[in-house]
Amino acid sequence: MDILHISGFIGAFLIGIVLGLIGGGGSILTVPVLVYLMGINPVTATGYSLFVVGVSSLIGAFINMRKKLVQVRTAFVFAFPAFVVVYIMRRFVMPAIPENLFSVGEIVVTKDHVIMVFFAVVMLITSVSMLRNKKRNILTNVSHYHYHILFLEGILVGVIAGFVGAGGGFLIIPALVLFAKLPMKKAVATSLLIISINSLVGFAGDVGVMQIDWDLLLLFSGISIFGIFAGSYLSNRADGKKLKKGFGWFVLVMGVYILVEEFMKL
Template sequence: MANELLSYILALVVGLSLGLTGGGGSILTVPILVYISGIEPVLATGYSLFIVGVTSFVGMLGYFKEKLVDIKLAILFSVPSMLTVWLVRRFVVHNLPDELLQIGTFTLTKDTALMSLFALVMILSAVKMIWFSDKADSEKIEQPNYKVAIGSGVVVGILSGLIGAGGGFLIVPAITLYLGLPVHLAIGTSLLIISLNSLVGFTGDFQHLTDIQWPYLLEFSLIAVIGVLAGVYIGKLTNAKKLKTIFGWFVLSLAIVIIINIIK
């Protein structure tokens, strides 16, 4: 009961992050589901895609009302990304053997590999948010590089499929650095891309997620939605760069906890 209550409290953090920064919350969802709720990693990545997809879509509506969503760019980015994430979920993740590698007494399992990759992505995301946010938020180019947008969509799709993260920590810097969007427009557009990626990715799990705990999944998603609405509101009143830095340190700390658990 205590763990369930804690997971719901952290669901608010997931939503707040998505609403404030257009990303980040998704990389919190899997660790919460695995280490707090006790859900096995592969199933948790599927749950995460649903939670993040629903939450991001609701958060996007707040930015859409303010005309801070670039629909054309979202579609351009999302098409290759959605195709990639669906293929990865449908044909790769669930077909990986439980034991990926064995050297002597060391055995690398699928769950350990997924959580290790997750920790690595979290560290890279945290470093970007803490030390490179000013660069990503301020640099602009005159001619958007749409080839880079498509390529970034594929990369985001692969990562989203493997680790159940929406990819906002990659999408926001990609569309600010390479496509010249202001940061608030980038956040709104990122939320639309994340929602499309995540929900399409979740459909690739349908034949495997036979034991979905729908009451818990929907309750967690509802609380995260409340968080994202609060995040969108607070984001209009608060220094987004400072919040992103604070959240970056939080993500880095969580990644270290995951690595410690893996080593144990």
């Protein structure tokens, strides 16, 4: 085991700690850790990420269910279109995309390049959502559930999760607050159930069409889960808002780094 692999497993632990500390966001680092530290190609890394995100989010969802914070009915209204789309993306769409998409002169743009650039954009959007301090005082303006809007946004989340292996919490949580009238704490808790369903169904789409190193994946996931419990313990002694903002800046820097790295490869 070389130094990069050891760094990758340390990264898995840190991903879990972030998830435990601030309740989300850490999974956005799973693909970069798998690609740049573990040496896994981006397509496979997005599949592995779905598994890691799905398992860790499911644990968080169960914890919140015991606290009666999860709105199961709302979760399934959102999750149904999302997991249908993410399964189709992973089972049929992603394998059908050619490795070399197009070329401009001597520059060849590959599927791996596009995945990582799009993932970097998702990271930048996520970082902005973490850094914003806008107060959530919009619930009083919503008179009824907008299930049709939740359904449409579920489709969008399915596309993003299927393409880059990210949970899409930055889209799910605002939608639950705006259109399902959930208080922020319940929106965050409910989003974990949605993310777990989407991610694990999406990963199921990879089984059979992708060669999976189960030993590596289960070890990586186990270390992340251990980090979640460590982060949950530390969360009682840390300022969640400051941590979230600091992590937001870190995700922003990582997003810019990935963009630069991928354009340098062209």
